[in-house]
Amino acid sequence: MGEFLHTIDNKGRLIIPAKFRDLLGNKSFITKGMEDCLFLYPENGWLDFVEKLKQLPVSQTRAREFTRLFFSSAAECEFDKQGRILVPANLRERAFLEKDVVVVGVMDRIEVWDSLKWREYSTNAAQNYEDDAESLAAMGLMI
Structure with missing residues (x-):
């Protein structure tokens, strides 16, 4: 949790x-x-998600598209002595990451955002917060 x-x-x-x-x-x-x-996953979270993706039918176009993009852009990360990871150039480009970023904790993963995109996204999402809570309640999740 946190940003x-x-x-x-x-x-x-x-x-x-x-x-x-x-x-x-x-x-x-x-x-x-x-x-x-x-998305940045711990190894156990990654392996759990991979198992779920293996259940998708390869005969469905959307499943193939998603898994191809998801795995083709994936990279294993290890921390250096300063607690840094190397974000591959292709991923920096896809997420428009240049210098200032926001690292956000979201349940079982961490998200890395361009700081301006995060500000825009979180401002817009905040406007829908109550409506989102109502939709979740309709699905059985009471807040």
Whole structure:
């Protein structure tokens, strides 16, 4: 949980907050996320999600498209001594990451956003917060 403002250096390295490093452990995986962010998973969360994706029927076009994009952009991450990961150039480009980023904790994953895109997204999402809560209640999740 939480959000932290950080920067990506000119080599593509990003400091992950200590709180999140503890969650991620020694090995993690980064890939294309939704709404132009990146998803960063701890190894066990990654393996769980991979198992779910294996259940998708390969005969369905949307399932093939999703899994191809998800896995083709994925990379394994390890922390250096300063608590940084290397964000591959292709992922930095997909998420429009240049320098200032926001690292956000979301349940079983971490998201990495361009700081301006995060501000825009979170401002818009905040306007729908009550409506979203009402929709979740209709699905059986009471807040």
